[in-house]
Amino acid sequence: MARLSGLMEFSMGNFLCIRGYASYKQLSGVSERNPDVQRDLIAEHAGEMARFLNQGEYRFFPEVVLSVSLLSDGNFEEVQDFYEAFRSNREWNKSLGVFNFSIFRHSAGDKNQIAHITFDESKVKLNRIDGNHRLSASDDVITDFKVPFCLVLCRNQEEESQYSRAIFHNINAKQIPLKLEQNLKVILESKDVFTDSKLKTDPSFGWEYYLARQVANKVRFGDYPFIQFLIRGEEYTYLLEEFTLLLKAKVLNEDEASVDAFVNQLPKIELALKEASVCSGTENLSVIGALSYYKLVDEKKYVRFLYWIKDNCITEAKGIHMADLISIFDKVYDNMPKKVFMSMQFCIDTQDTYQTVKDVQKILKDENKIDFEIIKVDEHSDGYSDDIYKRIVKGIRESALVIADLSYGNKNVHHEIGYAQALNKPVLLLYHTRDGVDPKQEIGSNITMYDQLRYKNQTDLRPRLLQKIKDFYGVR
Secondary structure (H helix, E strand, O other): EEEEEEEEEEEOOEEEEEEEEHHHHHHHEEEEEEEOOOOOOHHHHHHHHHHHHHOOOOOOOEEEEEEEEEEHOOOOHHHHHHHHHHHHHOOOOEEEOEEEEEEEEEOOOOOOEEEEEEEEEOOOOOOEEHHHHHHHHHHHHOOOEEEEEEEEEEHHHHHHHHHHHHHHHHHHOOOOOOOOOHHHHHHHHHOOOOOOOHHOOOOOOOOOHHHHHHHHOOOOOOHOOHHHHHHHHOHHHHEEEEEEEHHHHOOOOOOOHHHHHOOHHHHHHHHHHHHHOOOOOOOHHHHHHHHHHHHHHHHHHHHHHHHHHHHHHHHOOOOOOOHHHHHHHHHHHHHHOOEEEEEEOOOHHHHHHHHHHHHHHHHHHHHHOOOOEEEEOOOOOOOOOOOHHHHHHHHHHHOOEEEEOOOOOOOEEEHHHHHHHHHHOEEEEEEEEOOOOHHHHOOOOOOOOOOOOOEEOHHHHHHHHHHHHHHOOOOO
């Protein structure tokens, strides 16, 4: 048999409630999720709650809100009599359906009335209105402890269904929640209370808190207007969640070097955001968080992610956690066609070079399971007149890499290189050296500063081109 005790009163003159303290494990055992208002528990969150409750030192949460229908096994007249007895300050000590109530005044003589409710938890369960997440971790909590509760008494099932929905809505919609940023400021800016050592070693915190503090002290986000535009005053939240991801993925280590490793990437991220003209109407921690993550994890994926968020207006998407956005893009990236745009003069003299590119494509597919598509705008079978300019623009935008053959000084090739560079696309420049031909006559002066893979023949080109594309795809 379960027994709960507390003060009974019409809370705020409205709902009849019993408020008190009870065993955490007992409350978990005598209650269950209310499917009308509670979503299914996310397993990862249950684990987080268990870890928090087992740590102990800063363990605290507000009261758990429960409800029950008194008419589950009784008659309406008895329930009405119970309410009238309470309103008239009469004592009550008898059963009400499956429940036994004992109501009496406090011995000090004040107006507060003490209530005990006893019931068989194997036959009836209390419904959880607020606190399902907290109570669901009980099996993994080592030691028991007292928690505050509020039990809302409803006269019948219809009333409970209505009340539980209304209370759940008011708790979750009417209040203005305290943002994580405000909570973090209290901790990270209170160095005398929460020392660096405590942040590193206390189970309630961890190295992610320490690293967030160090970077926040070292960086002026006002120097990075594009990053700041996405963060919008959520610096601590951004840093904490970022370091949580990077440490979990073992991209960074729990050491001082991780501070500089992260800070050194910020100017590069700022420049990339500026060049790609990525901005948002409001803050978007998920975008800047994922972008920072990819910058440290995978440079090629970072570039693709940058243009994916821009092309698909991802900065306008709200309510996505950065970890979820990373998971989504990882799947998108894995299914993206690995396209390579081929820019060259289309003539008989360049056919061997194009065949070498196709040979390299086959080798990578056969030996390394990398299957990329070559986009060559003169090769299409649409069956109708095609707008070649649109095909070029679309092909370059969708490509992961542009291979441009500068041989024979084709002006269109130079134009396509410029467009690719404007999109921050990686460009691999080729040039076929030929006797009696001065490269300066075919290569524009604005391109001479860039590295070029110069080759004498296809035998010379094939292994070097293969290695370049292997390097691009990160193949050893």
